[in-house]
Amino acid sequence: MLRIALTRSSRAMSVASQASASDSETSVRKIGKALETYLKNSQQHVAMMEKHRAEFETGRRHLAKMMSLDIHELDQAAIDRAIQYLFPSGLTDPNARPVMRPPDEILPKFQRFTFDEEGKPEGTRFFTLNPKIYGLLSEIGVKTQSVMKFYDEHVGSRSVNRSDLEPANLSGSQWITADKMKKKLSEKFTNELYGQVIIAFEHLASLPGSAIEQKFLSEFREPMTASTGSKLFGPAIPEVKVCAETNRRYAEVTTHCKDTRATVKVTDAGKGTFNIDGLQLHDFRHLQAREILLAPMIISQTLGRFDVTATTECISNTLPEAPNREPFKRSGGMSALPRAVRHGTALCVAALHPESIEPLRLSGLLTLDPRKNERSKVNQPGARAKWIWKRR
Amino acid sequence: MKTCGRVFFHNARRLAAHKFTFTEVRYLSAQPKAESNIEVGSLSEIQMSVAKHLNLKTHLPSPLSKQMDTLGELVTLIRDPMMEIASCMRVVDKTLPALRLVLWGAFGTGKTVTLNQAVHHAYTNNWVIVHLRSAMDLTRRVKEIEMSSFVPGRINDPSNAVAVLQNFKQQNQHVWKTLGELFTERDYEWSKSERTAQGKPITEIIEMGITAPFLASDCVGALFRELRRHAKDGKLKALVAVDDANSLWGKTLVKRADRTYAPPSDLTLVVHFRRLIANDWTNGCVLMVADKKEVADARDELGVSRHTPLELFGEEGFEFVEPFLPIETTNYTESETNTLYDYYVRKNWLASKSARTEEGRKQLMHLSAFNPYYYERLCAFN
């Protein structure tokens, strides 16, 4: 809308129009309605942000005084802690909890355009509809040219470092995803364009001498491990610790499946023993249960290497009950308990044996199973079941 | 489960046959009284003729007896408890009261198999064998009952009594001649018409019981009495092997006239076996198995009950059985599973390709949790 209006009336626009809108009464000139709206919104936004920033700063000083902290000590982490203390909220959705953050961080961004003196949009790429991404493409092109030229000039000479004449070192990282690139450039573009950019990047990175553009390239790279961690649903892969007494590596994690919560500790350099609430593996009568428990080791091919110690409890047993009511005594079932332990074991094995992260993830063992028993409904015998209907 | 290509099967057979010449299988029965030759952790074969003679097909756990049928041989692993039993049996003496051993261990760790090995060991040493398949048969599998005419209030169990006598007769053919030369101590008046006079061979009691089932329960008592007496005199050595012995102090499914369940002490056969277990006689060995099946609920799939002797025998039974020597059966060690794995591969019992790989070997080992029963079950389907 704005773009169409701008292209139509770009000739008619004047310098004064964007300078100020308040003295528009002095000159009754033709300004595109869209541009006028944009300018108004822009100014309103600036004013609003000013107001919010001032408000936040005052609030911060108030909070520092309330929590008897020095204003310099009160960084964002301290603010979060203070808000969590002052407004304890049991809401499970982190987005729904009370927050106090700088307005620049939480308020939606306002997209600005740049204009030249005549009021025309700056840069000819404006009319490609994707100025940023095409700008990036041409930048890559320019850099590709310069890299080739640099290589040709210095290939035989000793004036430059040998390492500069090699391809850029991109190991352990990958190109940022389309979503991240969109956010980085603050522009929307199609997947085809993203593909073209990646092809151009690959070409540039493959050139000998692209090491001189290492900094530029690494701007659009992200570490490989972070991507795996972010993809996991449920608890993350725990950290590896070392037992002070036995000097053995171990990892510990808490997870759940259905109503069973399991705290699993996997120790490296063991004999493949299990201790689940004092039960050993052979106490699990069904092959299904033993298969479930051993699945992470079978997939990572580390049978007989890790010792698993787990304690389980029933989540609904731990919930507060009404006074004078006997608490429920339940325990995990034939497959739910082993599955809870399996998820914990898989996470710990992934921590202790990083080569098996990818196979474990692909077999779905690192993903939490969030399914729960559906609650039974009032006036019904179960969650879905209905009483038998009978004609009187 | 055993469907593999014809060619493959043929080759494997040949390979197995070839390997078998170098096998470490020892023939226990071929070397009587040579238990020092048996090594712990080695495979030993019980010859099929002996197995048939000892009626092992009914006494062994069903998967193993089926495997015996399929493979055409009975090869078992010699493990620690067996060695312990053998060393205890060596001690047995005319002056020493009957040594009582209780085999205990978790499910599937080989209590019954060890018991059968011990029976075979007694056979090779020419002992008299009293072998009960399961004491639970006497208390829970009672088909017909009769009130005893000998002791009022006792309940006779003709079918089980005949089975006990028949089994005794079959298992003791190797010493039948010796038994025929042992004579009864006193007159036995079974009924108005039937009686066994003093000085008759004790095999006659057995024949009497087998031919007249209504007398069989009393014949069992008389036989055990005579056996104890002759053992005391040093004329024979006896091994009493009772599987699920704790059921002798367990529940029964026998109903009395007033429709209440009879306690096990009212069953004639149970009383006779209890007397045999009591160590008021010498020159014998009593081998009992404490098994969970008496107390555990088979439908409870999650509960893990205890398998220790006091828990299973109960206070009464425990005090009766004491003093005894508990012998624990445990899960396999890794080397034991490897021995069996090699055997199964050799016999082509492990047929699938993946089971024959190194990874397959490890998986079988760990998925069975080193439990002998689970290991056998897994190997039967791979």
Next chain:
Amino acid sequence: MHRLTHVTARNKSTLADKLRSAVGGSDYGKTKQSFAGGSISAKDEQGEDFRELYVMPKRKLRGQTQLEQATGRAEYKTRSRFDLIDRLSERPPRSEEMDPEKQKWSDVWPAARTFAASVVPLPVRMGSRPNPEKRAPFKKEGNLELVKIPNFLHLTPVAIQQHCEAIKKFCTPFPPELLANESSSSSILPISVQYSTYIHQGTNIRDIRSRVVTMIVHVDSLKLSDSAMEKFIRLAGNRYDEKNRKLTIITDRCHTRKQNLDYAHYLLTVLYHEANKVEQWAEMKDRSDNLKVEFEGSSTKTKLVDLIEKAKTAGLESDEKSIEKFGEMWKTYRNSEETVEATREYGRQMKKLLGIN
């Protein structure tokens, strides 16, 4: 806000003239007269008043005034809003007037209170939204979510410190002797009483759980004889913990805490005296009635002694002396929960006793 003023039309209306004349007095009649003296007679033949034809109102239309204003022909006169006084009387949010340096927050928010957006000077926001990128959480004004959740604005560190300072004069220091020696507390103070008091945010000061009283007694301090102790254990049932030798009485059957505490004391007294009583039938106590299974005099011991003697004659190297050790092991084995390890220990000792292997 600019408002169009200078309503000239109203001044020129006939009604205004009439009003003005009414205020002025004589003026009104004069105009009427002049009117009468004009071409149009004020009254017709029948003597009725002249009725003017209504074509349009005798004031300027809005369009006319606007046109005049736009072309600059008419004057502007700004007027204040009609509800200006009302607006001025309404106070701005209190939080805007607060100075963080000068005020004390505990004075502003002295006690527990529901969240009030105008009082809390923090720019707190709350609320879930489908796309956090596109929209911020709702601001505090009129935000019911913030009202719903509890707040600890009255429990800031400063406020807590003030409270502590205030109630300090009512407190006495904990006896240092008890602090120093944990074990002596059981002999000096053998009875401890526990109860809980509950506070609600609402107006209710009662809670049904506050009546429950738990009394813990160190039984050693009762100095019971062996027989009395056994009776005491039987009477107490599962209230007696054998491991730490403590009796725990929980009373909740009366309505008030005091009654329950009295009842607990009563129970303890009754227990003590009942335990010390010796009834006639107590003499008939049998070996099998003992709380614990004893090795001395048990059938196991007689059988074992007999067996060892026979084993000796048979030539086994049985160890007679270890029978006491076996007895100890046997006692713990029979009287505690059976474990696999305990059974193994039983086997080891038995082997040693019989001299096998």
